[in-house]
Structure formats: C-alpha cells, structure tokens
Amino acid sequence: MNAIEQIINWMPALVRASGWTLALTVTSVFAALAISIFLALGKISHKPYLKYPSSAYVFFFRGTPLLMQLFFIYYALPNLVPAFTIKSRFMAAFIAFSLNVAAYLAEIIRAAIESIDKGQMEASRTLGLSYVQAMRLVIIPQAYRRMIPPICNEFIMVLKDTSLVSIIAVTDLTFQTKMIASNKASQLVYIPSMIIYLIMTGFFTIIFNKLEKKFAIYD
Amino acid sequence: MSLIRTVEISKTFGANEVMRKVSMTAEQGEVIAVIGPSGAGKSTLLRALCGLETITDGEIYIDDELLEKRSEGREVEKINSERRKEMLLRLGMVFQRFNLFPHKTARENIMLAPINVKKMSTKEAEAKANALLDRVGLSDKADEYPSRLSGGQQQRVAIARALAMEPEVMLFDEPTSALDPELVGEVLTVMSDLAKSGTSMIVVTHEMGFAREAANKVIFMCDGELAEEAPPSEFFSNPKNPRARQFLRSIL
Ligand SMILES: Nc1ncnc2c1ncn2[C@@H]1O[C@H](COP(=O)(O)OP(=O)(O)O)[C@@H](O)[C@H]1O
Numbered sequence: 147m148n149a150i151e152q153i154i155n156w157m158p159a160l161v162r163a164s165g166w167t168l169a170l171t172v173t174s175v176f177a178a179l180a181i182s183i184f185l186a187l188g189k190i191s192h193k194p195y196l197k198y199p200s201s202a203y204v205f206f207f208r209g210t211p212l213l214m215q216l217f218f219i220y221y222a223l224p225n226l227v228p229a230f231t232i233k234s235r236f237m238a239a240f241i242a243f244s245l246n247v248a249a250y251l252a253e254i255i256r257a258a259i260e261s262i263d264k265g266q267m268e269a270s271r272t273l274g275l276s277y278v279q280a281m282r283l284v285i286i287p288q289a290y291r292r293m294i295p296p297i298c299n300e301f302i303m304v305l306k307d308t309s310l311v312s313i314i315a316v317t318d319l320t321f322q323t324k325m326i327a328s329n330k331a332s333q334l335v336y337i338p339s340m341i342i343y344l345i346m347t348g349f350f351t352i353i354f355n356k357l358e359k360k361f362a363i364y365d
Numbered sequence: 366m367s368l369i370r371t372v373e374i375s376k377t378f379g380a381n382e383v384m385r386k387v388s389m390t391a392e393q394g395e396v397i398a399v400i401g402p403s404g405a406g407k408s409t410l411l412r413a414l415c416g417l418e419t420i421t422d423g424e425i426y427i428d429d430e431l432l433e434k435r436s437e438g439r440e441v442e443k444i445n446s447e448r449r450k451e452m453l454l455r456l457g458m459v460f461q462r463f464n465l466f467p468h469k470t471a472r473e474n475i476m477l478a479p480i481n482v483k484k485m486s487t488k489e490a491e492a493k494a495n496a497l498l499d500r501v502g503l504s505d506k507a508d509e510y511p512s513r514l515s516g517g518q519q520q521r522v523a524i525a526r527a528l529a530m531e532p533e534v535m536l537f538d539e540p541t542s543a544l545d546p547e548l549v550g551e552v553l554t555v556m557s558d559l560a561k562s563g564t565s566m567i568v569v570t571h572e573m574g575f576a577r578e579a580a581n582k583v584i585f586m587c588d589g590e591l592a593e594e595a596p597p598s599e600f601f602s603n604p605k606n607p608r609a610r611q612f613l614r615s616i617l
C-alpha cells in the first residue's frame with residue numbers, strides 16, 4: 147500500500163476524531179464565556195465578596211497546569227468526593243477546559259472593560275444610569291469590540307490545547323493519531339493530522355478576521 | 366429656597382486636602398462662574414456636588430434637603446440611596462472632554478438616559494432629542510457618531526444630552542478648555558442662550574468674557590478654598606482677595 151492510499155484509509159477516523167476536537171473546543175469556549183463574564187465583573191467590582199473569590203478563581207486556574215486540573219477532575223476528585231464522579235471522559239475534559247478557559251477569558255474581558263475611559267462611566271452616572279445599566283448600555287458595548295481579537299486568539303489556543311485530553315483517552319484528533327501510529331506501526335499519520343489541525347486553525351483565523359473587520363464600524 | 370447649598374465641605378485624597386471648608390449657595394436662575402488657577406479644587410467642587418466624588422467633611426443640600434453629611438469621611442446622617450439618586454438627577458453635568466458615548470449617534474446619546482432612567486417611550490425621547498439638537502443647532506448631525514463631529518459639536522451634543530434629563534441646574538467643568546480656539550464661540554453661544562433662558566448654571570471656566578457677561582456671581586477658588594465671592598462687575602474691577610488680584614493680573 148502506498149502512502150497516499152494509507153492516508154486515505156485513515157481519513158474517516160481522523161475526521162471523526164477532529165469532530166470531537168471541535169466539539170470540545172466550541173462547547174468549552176462557550177461555557178467559559180458565560181462563566182468569565184461573571185468573573186470579570188466580579189474582579190472589577192468594589193464589593194469584597196465578589197472581588198476576592200473571582201480573583202482567587204482566576205489566580206488558581208491560571209496558576210496551575212491545565213493538565214493537572216484535568217487529572218484532578220477526572221482521577222482525583224471522584225476519589226476524594228465520590229459525589230463528583232464523572233463517568234464520561236468527554237464531560238470531564240469539557241468541565242476542566244471550561245473552568246480553565248474561563249479564567250483566561252475573564253482577564254481578557256476585565257482588561258477590555260478597564261480600557262474604556264473612566265469618563266464614560268462618570269457621564270453615565272451623572273445622567274442617572276445605575277452601575278449595572280452603565281455597564282450594560284455604555285461600557286460593555288464598547289469593550290465588546292476590544293475583546294473580540296483576544297477572545298478569537300484564545301479560541302485558537304484552546305483548539306490546540308485540547309490535544310491534552312488524549313492523555314485521559316478522549317478520542318480527539320491527537321488520540322486517534324496516536325492510536326493509528328501505534329497500531330499500524332506507521333508514523334506517517336502525524337502528517338495528515340497536523341494538516342487537519344492547520345486547516346481548522348486556518349479556517350477559524352479567516353472567520354475571525356472577517357468578524358473583527360465587521361465590528362470596527364464607528365471608529 | 367436654595368437649589369444647592371454646601372456647608373463647609375472638604376475633600377481629602379490621602380493626606381492631601383484638595384478642597385477645604387467650601388460654603389456656597391446657588392439660587393434658582395443664578396449663573397455662577399467658578400474661576401481660579403489650575404489645581405484650586407474647582408473640579409473637585411463640581412464633582413462633589415454631582416456625586417462623582419464623596420466629600421470627607423461637611424454638608425450638601427439640594428432644594429434645602431440634605432444630600433450628604435459627613436465628618437472625617439464617615440456618613441453622619443444616612444440618606445436613602447433611592448432618594449439620593451432622585452436628588453442627584455436634578456443636577457446635569459457637562460465635562461471638559463465631552464464624554465459622549467462613541468458607539469451611539471448624537472441622537473441616541475441624548476435618548477439613552479430619558480429612555481432608561483425616566484422610562485420615556487422611544488418616540489417621546491426621539492422627539493425630545495430632536496428638539497434639543499435643534500436648540501443647540503445640530504439638527505443635521507443627529508445621525509452622526511461622535512467621532513465624526515468636531516469638538517465644539519460634540520460638546521453641544523453633550524449639553525443637549527444633559528438637558529434631556531431636565532435638570533434644575535447645569536454644572537459645566539471647563540466646557541471649552543479642550544476645544545480648538547475657533548470652536549469655543551459656538552459652545553459659549555449655546556451656554557449664553559441657556560443662561561438667558563433662565564437655566565441655573567454653575568460654570569467652571571477660564572473664559573473671563575463669559576464670566577463677566579453671563580454670570581450673576583463669580584466664585585474664586587484658590588488652594589482648595591473659596592477665596593472670594595462677588596458679582597462679576599465688582600470682582601473684575603475690584604477684587605478684594607490678593608490672590609484673586611494676582612490671578613486676574615496673570616490671565617488678563
Ligand atoms: N482622584 C484624585 N486623587 C488624588 N488627587 C486628586 C484627585 N483628583 C484631584 N486631585 C488633586 O486635587 C487638586 C485639585 O484638583 P481639581 O479639583 O481637579 O482642581 P481644578 O479643577 O481647580 O484644576 C489637585 O492638586 C489634584 O492633583
């Protein structure tokens with residue numbers, strides 16, 4: 147069998163595995179976005195009971211290795227607290243990634259919000275808007291555009307980092323590649339796999355560039 | 366009845382007392398010009414009035430009702446926060462750097478607060494915004510974003526935006542200081558028209574012509590203190606305070 151035929155034979159399995167890589171990336175980034183908005187607002191808040199827990203969360207998830215967090219959720223937690231047993235490997239990976247990525251996105255969102263001129267909040271307040279209204283109607287809509295580029299960047303990072311989940315045997319692209327490489331004793335498989343990663347990251351880079359252009363209207 | 370009355374209000378930042386025992390009143394229909402050298406505490410005074418800065422000591426009354434009373438930073442009398450918000454709505458603020466919302470058009474800038482704070486209908490708010498834009502001479506710029514307006518036009522929109530909340534008194538913090546010289550006039554014209562129509566105003570300004578012509582009262586601040594208070598004719602011809610005399614000499 148020549149190399150081309152070999153690669154064509156592996157394709158269905160690799161594409162299926164890529165589906166899992168994409169699914170994990172997209173679901174965990176969306177879940178992380180939802181969590182991160184609260185973390186970011188918490189960190190900005192002057193209320194100690196919001197500020198300190200949010201800061202501690204971000205400190206923890208950014209300050210420890212993602213792989214360690216994944217192991218902790220999948221292996222350690224069920225032993226320590228049986229109620230937190232997660233049977234599905236994908237679910238464990240999803241939880242670890244969502245929690246971890248949320249910390250990074252929170253920093254991106256916080257930085258974007260804090261980059262908005264203080265005069266915007268002051269003008270809002272003197273017009274009678276509440277803090278929450280000012281955030282919702284004035285600050286976040288402006289910060290929004292500034293967070294899009296770094297969030298897109300983070301998405302690409304996550305897409306690549308998901309290869310870590312192969313270590314707990316989630317059947318993502320990296321896991322499938324390793325399987326093929328060991329079973330068929332063929333190291334060639336790494337090449338089409340990396341090309342698939344490139345196609346995915348390239349695709350999203352193009353989409354995100356379009357998105358960024360679209361959001362630059364009123365400058 | 367006074368619109369605004371302060372009793373010995375002070376403000377410290379850390380160990381730095383930037384406003385010291387300022388007592389002043391603003392009456393209905395009065396136009397007050399606040400002048401003084403940079404760093405005198407003029408902005409701090411306006412910001413304390415409109416709630417952007419918390420005073421350390423003293424009392425502030427709006428329409429003779431207590432807004433804030435503090436001693437050494439602590440609240441002496443607890444004011445209901447809803448009530449406080451209502452009272453602060455009676456003050457409109459115009460900033461040196463306009464602070465228009467860049468993601469909203471001129472008209473949307475004006476409509477935002479009436480809709481979200483006063484719960485006005487969109488239609489009503491739009492009619493109001495159009496009338497105000499007409500009043501500041503910018504009907505043709507209603508759909509422009511701030512980045513497409515000149516500084517003078519932005520400031521006029523900012524004035525219209527503050528007026529949309531129908532405040533009892535308008536506060537201006539150096540409204541023309543960030544403008545190119547040729548754009549100062551159009552903003553001062555709008556402000557003079559407001560003054561003529563009976564709007565109560567407190568204006569921190571370096572425009573002595575405006576202070577002389579439009580104001581009924583001049584407040585001179587220096588080193589955080591209210592050093593002199595007089596009608597403009599008196600203040601400009603015969604200032605009593607030596608620092609005021611020096612200040613006037615330095616700028617005229
Ligand atoms: N947020 C702040 N923190 C520390 N010092 C401040 C702050 N705001 C103003 N000041 C100081 O207070 C003094 C008075 O400032 P300000 O009221 O802005 O004066 P003016 O408007 O008359 O130029 C200045 O010395 C300024 O440095």
Ligand SMILES: [Mg+2]
Nearest residue numbers: 407408409539
């Ligand atoms: Mg000032």
